[in-house]
Amino acid sequence: MSRRLVAPLAFAALLLAGWEASVRAWLPGSPFVPTPTAILGWFWEALLDGSLLEATLVTLRRLSLGFLVGAGLGLLLGGLCARSRTVRDAIGWLALGLQTLPSVCWVPLAILWFGQREGAILFVTVMGTVWSVMLAVQESVLSVPPLYVRAAQTMGSRGWHLWSRILIPASLPGIVGGMKQGWAFAWRSLMAAEIFVVILSGYGLGTMLHDGRELLRMEQVVGVMAVVILVGLLADLALFGPVERWLRRTRGLGGG
Template sequence: MASNTLAGLDALDLDVPARDSGRLGYRAWAWLWPKALAVALVILAWELVHLTGWKKYVLPGPGVTLSNLWDQAQTALLWHAIRTTLERAVIGFALAVLIGMVVGALVSRIPPLRAAVGSMITALQTMPSIAWFPFAIILFGETTSAILFVIVLGAAPSIANGLITGVDYTPPLLLKAGTLMGLRRLSLYRHLILPASLPSFVAGLKQGWAFAWRSLLAGELLVLIANQPSIGVLLSTYQAQADMASTVAIMIVILILGLCVDSAFGAADRAIRRRWGLTGTG
């Protein structure tokens, strides 16, 4: 009898990894198939438009474009350009996060400072990034610093506003409870206010990344730095050569990179909602 029980437990233990892997496969499929369907529909619509002959010499078909993209992927130039662009994106966004967090933390907790510069943050957020480039080029010249400067100006206000909104919506009862537990100033901010404002802060980060990415690509189109190939430089070069297949291929690369980053933010958002018990799953 005991041996039968142990055998049953062993079988149950072996079945748990199988169930876990099956659940993981189901989640991966549930995540993948809507995106695959959307891509298939876009390619189908693209092919139908191309077959009609509308803008035939401007809009190449998906077959020619995807073949061009595959050929470019076999070269070092494309990967060098992607690396250069992503390095600038990471550095610029990291600086924007640091500055946005500091500004957001100070403005959200110091009323006179908020009254002085609170509306200015929103005004900066609404400024088109491209409007900053003449000033950035005069200030830094046609260098990477000019691009990073505009990335920070484009992204930091959104990040700061996200943190300010999260702090504003921290429940007063929660703040009183933290105070009664002995939390003061920095400890109150670190252990209570920041975790409570995390959903709004992540939303601000996501919006800030969108502004940073647009600012970066606009900068690479305007600020052409010698011996530094980037996605923007490739896009500008192919447009000048009227090579539309290569141009659209680079635009697809930009879209793919944007989707990858959006998926990362989506995963972070889902993790936060699970931690807060907002998804109905453990």
């Protein structure tokens, strides 16, 4: 494991050193291309004055709320669609269409409906999450092997028992995959919302990024981008990593 860390670390060091050297050689003092040391300087400064931590917390709070509402709605709608062909026919096309709509397209509508407030940001995040989760849940439940259902029926399972003991556990790997995708969509939507919806009730990472551009502080722009990548990566590892490992271990999925 540790030997496998050598290549990425060496490459990262080389990249940063090359970046630093070329900016110093050809674009010294450019307002458009910051050096890694300048970015690190901003990072340190923002960390010390608490602004970075606060913005990250504001953003994570919005992300959790948006994801919970979006994924909850998606689970419910996906379950309904899997259960009833009529519901599936009625709203399936709508979900498919709305899923293809980039979530930033919801921003103008959200601002007009909710004003420049938390509600607008929540709305955009939820809209970006709900459809993909719904479609993933529907798909996973519909692709449960009929053999499991038949076997359970012969043992007397039906109705809610069949749902809770067979359909939901059998489709869990697909549902977790859908949640992971939903989380990624929520993250993207939230960043779009924070950059475009300027509000006073909380200063998030997106707003910080936006302000970096206004102030022409490129080290802040690139620094926030790096933090956004880091938060996304850590959340993915911490939230979904353990669940996926547990599924692999207990069910022997993927090379078990």
